[in-house]
Amino acid sequence: MKLINSFVIAIRSLSANKLRSSLTMLGIIIGVGAVITLMSVGRGAQASITSVFEQMGTNVLYVMSRSPGVEGLGGMSPVFVTPTLTMDDVKALERIPSVVAVLPVNENFVKVTAGGESKTAIIHGSTPEYLEVYNYSLASGQFIAERNVASRDRVAVLGDEVAEELFGSDDPIGERVKMKGQRFTVIGVLEAKGGAMMGVSMDNIVVTPITTFQTRLFTQQTASGEDAVQSISLKVASTEAIDEVREEIEPVLRKRHRLSADEENDFAIVSQEQILSLVGQVTGVFTIFLGAIAGISLLVGGIGIMNIMLVSVTERTREIGVRKAVGAKRRDILLQFLLESAMLSFAGGGIGIIGGWLLSRLISRISIGGMTIQAVVSPDIVILAISVSVFIGLASGIYPAMRAARLNPIDALHYG
Amino acid sequence: MIELGNVTKVYKMGKVEVYALRGINLSIKQGEMVSIVGASGSGKSTLLNVIGCLDRPTSGRYLFDGDDVGKLNDNKLAEMRNKKFGFVFQDYNLLSRASALSNVELPLIYSSSRKKNKQAMEALERVGLGARAKHKPTELSGGEQQRVAIARALVNSPALILADEPTGNLDSASTAEIISIFRQLNGDGITVVIVTHEKDIAAQTQRIIRLRDGEIISDETVS
Numbered sequence: 001m002k003l004i005n006s007f008v009i010a011i012r013s014l015s016a017n018k019l020r021s022s023l024t025m026l027g028i029i030i031g032v033g034a035v036i037t038l039m040s041v042g043r044g045a046q047a048s049i050t051s052v053f054e055q056m057g058t059n060v061l062y063v064m065s066r067s068p069g070v071e072g073l074g075g076m077s078p079v080f081v082t083p084t085l086t087m088d089d090v091k092a093l094e095r096i097p098s099v100v101a102v103l104p105v106n107e108n109f110v111k112v113t114a115g116g117e118s119k120t121a122i123i124h125g126s127t128p129e130y131l132e133v134y135n136y137s138l139a140s141g142q143f144i145a146e147r148n149v150a151s152r153d154r155v156a157v158l159g160d161e162v163a164e165e166l167f168g169s170d171d172p173i174g175e176r177v178k179m180k181g182q183r184f185t186v187i188g189v190l191e192a193k194g195g196a197m198m199g200v201s202m203d204n205i206v207v208t209p210i211t212t213f214q215t216r217l218f219t220q221q222t223a224s225g226e227d228a229v230q231s232i233s234l235k236v237a238s239t240e241a242i243d244e245v246r247e248e249i250e251p252v253l254r255k256r257h258r259l260s261a262d263e264e265n266d267f268a269i270v271s272q273e274q275i276l277s278l279v280g281q282v283t284g285v286f287t288i289f290l291g292a293i294a295g296i297s298l299l300v301g302g303i304g305i306m307n308i309m310l311v312s313v314t315e316r317t318r319e320i321g322v323r324k325a326v327g328a329k330r331r332d333i334l335l336q337f338l339l340e341s342a343m344l345s346f347a348g349g350g351i352g353i354i355g356g357w358l359l360s361r362l363i364s365r366i367s368i369g370g371m372t373i374q375a376v377v378s379p380d381i382v383i384l385a386i387s388v389s390v391f392i393g394l395a396s397g398i399y400p401a402m403r404a405a406r407l408n409p410i411d412a413l414h415y416g
Numbered sequence: 417m418i419e420l421g422n423v424t425k426v427y428k429m430g431k432v433e434v435y436a437l438r439g440i441n442l443s444i445k446q447g448e449m450v451s452i453v454g455a456s457g458s459g460k461s462t463l464l465n466v467i468g469c470l471d472r473p474t475s476g477r478y479l480f481d482g483d484d485v486g487k488l489n490d491n492k493l494a495e496m497r498n499k500k501f502g503f504v505f506q507d508y509n510l511l512s513r514a515s516a517l518s519n520v521e522l523p524l525i526y527s528s529s530r531k532k533n534k535q536a537m538e539a540l541e542r543v544g545l546g547a548r549a550k551h552k553p554t555e556l557s558g559g560e561q562q563r564v565a566i567a568r569a570l571v572n573s574p575a576l577i578l579a580d581e582p583t584g585n586l587d588s589a590s591t592a593e594i595i596s597i598f599r600q601l602n603g604d605g606i607t608v609v610i611v612t613h614e615k616d617i618a619a620q621t622q623r624i625i626r627l628r629d630g631e632i633i634s635d636e637t638v639s
Contacts, residue, residue, distance in 0.1 A: 005525050016513040322509045325470060326523040326568065327498020329491050409497075410470045413509065 006332065010339035013316075021344060024308045027301030028348030028392070029355060032385045034294035036356025036377060039384075041363055042287030044375040049283055052202065053276050059239045060133065060272050061246060063093070063232040063253070068264035083220055083228030084257060084266040087210070090127075090232055092256055096248045098241040101129040104229040106213045106220075112158075112206055114166040114177045121162050123179070123206045125213020133235050141173040141188030148187075149209040152216065156184040159205035160192035177206075180217055184208065242271060295388070301348070302392030309341050309400035320404050321412030330405040337401035338394065345393025349386050356385070417575070417607060418444040418467060423476030425462050425630075436462040437473070438630040444609065446575070449602040451610045451618040454627035460611045461580055463627065467609065468501050468578040469493045481575075498527050502569025506581035508561045510553040510568075516540060517549040520567045527572060539567040543597055559590025566597055576607045583617060595620055 014021045065084040087104060094102045106125040111118055124130070131143055139160065148155050156177060163172050163186075172186045193202045208217070214227040222228050236245050246269055253267050313320070320333055360375035425437040436459045444450055444467075452460045465471040466478065469485060478485040480496070488496070497503075502523075510519045520536040529535060540546050543563040553561050562582060569577050579598065583591040595617060602608045610621060618624045619638070626634040 005528070009525065012514070012518075318509065319511055322511065323522065323526075324494065325468075325497060325503050325509075327494050327526040327572075329494040329526070331491075332526060408471075410465050413470070413505070 003335075006335045006339050009336050010343055013336070014340055014343060017312075020308065024305055024344050025348035025351070027304035028298070028345045028389050029301075029352040031294065031298030031301035032349045032352025032389050033356040033359065034297050035291060035385045035388070036353055036381060037359045037363070037375070038290035038294045039287060039381045040356070040360040040375040040377045041373055042283070042290045043378065043381070044360075044364070044373040046280070046283035046287060047376060048373060049279055050276060053272060053279060058272050059236045059242060061234040061236060061242065061249070062270045062272075062275070063089075063234065063249060064268050064270065065228075065230070066266060066268040068266055083222050083230065085229040085232060086222060086226045087229060088226070089253060089256055090229060092252050093232065093234060093249060096234075096245060096252065098237045098245050099234050100237050101133050101233075101235040103127060103129045103133045103233040103235070104210050104231070105130070105233060106210055106218065106228075106230045108213075108218045110179050110206065110217065112156075112162060112166065112177050112179050114172075114175065117166045119162055119165045119204070121159065121204045121206050123208065123213065123217065125208050125210040125217070127210055129235075130207060133233050136193060137191045139189045139191040140171070141186070143188050144207065144209050149211050152211040153209060154182060154184045154212060154216065155187045155208065157188040157190060157207040158186055159190050159201075159203040159207075161201055161203040162206055163189045179206070182216060246271070298388060298392060301389075302345070302396045305341050305344055305393060306396035306400065309337060309397055310403070312340075313337065313400045313404045316404075317407065317412050317415040320407050321409050321415065324407070324409035325413060333407075334401045334405040337404050338397045341397025341401070342390065342393045345389045345396075346386075349389030349393075352389070353382055353385060417446040417481060418442070419477075419479040420467075421477040421479075423466060423473045423478060425459070425466060425471070426474045435630050437466070440476070440630075440632060442625070442632065442635075444607065446607055447602070447605055448623060449599070449608045449610075449621045450623045450625060451612055451621040452625045452627060453612060453615075453618045455613070458627040459630040460627045462630075464578050464580055464609065464611045468503060468576075469496050470503075494526075498523055499572055500575050502566075502572070502574040502577045504562070504565050504569050504577065504579035504582045506584040508553070508558075508565045508585075510561060510564060512553050515550050515552055516545060516556065516564045516567075519553070519564055520571050522568060523572045529572075535571055536567070539571040540564070542570065543567045557590070558586050559593055562586065562590070562594055563597065566594070566601075570601060570606070574606065576609065577601060579608070579610045581611055581613070583612070583614070591617070 063085065065081045067081050090102050090104045093099065103126060108123055109120060110123040111120050126144070127149055128144055128146060131137065141157070143157055144155065156179070158172060166172065166177065167175065172189060175186050176183045177186060178184070190203070190205070210229070214220070220228040234245065234249070236242050249269055250265065254265065257266055259266065323333060357377050360377055363373060364375045420440050420442040423437055423440040424435065427434045427436055440463060452463060454460045462471065466473050472486070480500070485493070511522070517536050517540065520539050521532045524532040524535060537546065537549060540549050543566050545560060545563050545567065548556060548560065553564065556564065577598070583594050586594065598608050598610065599620065610617065612618055621638070623635070623637045625632060
């Protein structure tokens with residue numbers, strides 16, 4: 001028998017049971033759709049997070065406080081750490097050759113209010129180099145100047161989103177905003193940047209002088225009672241100089257912190273590359289996790305197909321008997337049932353891909369807290385989903401098909 | 417055409433062995449019209465299934481046109497069923513969702529025929545159902561359904577038609593119709609073997625083989 005005949009038989013028998021066929025396909029449609037959607041969202045999140053770090057360039061080093069003796073990331077988490085870095089450390093690091101800019105950054109969440117409007121934003125306490133190191137540009141007004149830092153001025157530069165939310169189309173320059181019960185003068189507005197960092201839009205930001213942050217907003221002291229700096233970013237002249245600078249930071253800070261030879265560093269130096277690979281790992285696990293959840297629904301869809309095909313074999317035992325009586329070989333019956341399940345899963349997979357693609361397009365349009373995830377349906381995800389669904393179709397079809405093919409014609413004819 | 421030598425068929429029901437056929441010796445020549453009669457459980461259907469290669473004998477020899485059927489594999493048997501035999505069953509065994517024409521086409525699907533439609537239509541016309549080709553079995557009377565089944569049996573121009581109680585579910589008018597079709601086919605040179613328990617039907621064949629408890633107790637040729 002020619003293969004085309006098997007296709008005709010399979011199509012006829014599937015279309016004879018339209019409702020059952022479409023319900024069976026639904027399992028695969030949902031499974032494949034979920035795989036496509038979740039994996040593309042995962043990839044999109046990965047890409048958007050990675051791009052934020054990449055924007056800052058690969059020639060940046062970060063220095064953070066670290067609690068000696070605490071392993072891994074916990075040693076660097078602000079929750080567990082007694083801060084060790086100060087503005088004097090910043091000044092000392094500025095003297096290292098090949099360092100273009102040294103930027104202290106203190107970070108927190110703050111509620112900003114102006115008039116009747118309010119918005120919760122990220123607040124960065126920093127210095128004039130902030131624009132350069134973080135790749136922002138000014139839309140209007142001015143940025144924080146050295147004298148603002150020196151005199152702990154209550155001035156703020158607003159991110160695009162914050163300005164938009166609080167002032168709408170009005171010009172915010174010179175206006176007042178309130179943070180932690182204190183009035184700040186808006187001196188500048190940042191150009192919109194797009195993108196998000198850890199789920200928070202990079203335009204949902206307020207920048208103040210670091211000294212103002214330290215003394216008026218969120219006070220935090222080192223063990224010796226100095227005002228603390230949470231992290232220091234160093235912009236290095238070139239990517240090649242990174243390792244060299246990294247080695248010079250260590251003795252400078254050790255000396256300043258008066259660490260004896262047998263004491264561990266109370267700070268950690270992290271390169272952009274390390275962060276990227278860490279972020280890649282985390283988001284990769286996240287994507288795999290999402291994919292696995294979707295994979296389970298695909299598996300359930302496959303079991304659904306197997307179930308229906310088994311029922312169908314039992315229900316159609318007589319039909320199989322008739323077919324065998326008029327000359328169908330084992331192979332013909334096997335092929336018929338296998339093709340039926342393969343076609344179900346293939347069609348279901350196709351619809352699932354289109355559905356998943358539409359859904360991820362939809363998700364790309366939704367903004368969650370100012371962040372949009374550009375869900376990317378890449379060919380490898382599609383190929384993965386198709387091959388998994390065809391595999392499931394064949395795997396779940398093969399057992400029922402073999403049962404059907406093995407039936408003795410005479411037993412099949414006398415069934416039921 | 418058909419040579420059975422000491423054919424037995426044993427079914428195992430748990431630990432009990434049931435003899436459906438005990439040493440059948442039988443030969444049927446081409447062009448004969450034979451009826452196999454006997455009480456239920458006498459083994460007549462089993463004998464028909466063995467002849468039609470739907471079932472393999474437990475022991476004994478079966479030659480069809482001189483070929484030893486026992487030596488053929490499952491695929492070859494399927495080919496035999498497809499090309500040499502046509503089956504007609506008591507309960508028609510049509511595919512209920514397919515039209516009469518599609519049902520008749522079924523054997524042709526498995527023999528890669530190029531003119532399925534034409535051949536199937538011809539077979540339907542031969543049993544007088546050309547006008548009802550598009551009807552589904554549920555839209556046909558019992559007699560018509562059985563005629564579709566006969567059309568299906570003869571679509572591949574078989575040498576032998578095997579019918580198992582073909583009129584068991586039919587009224588007398590339809591029965592007469594079916595039997596006359598069989599006689600006509602036999603007149604065209606096709607060998608016909610009918611299993612029945614009705615004396616009237618057996619009386620219309622040329623040879624009556626009587627079975628009891630899996631053995632042939634009489635084999636008479638009617639003139």
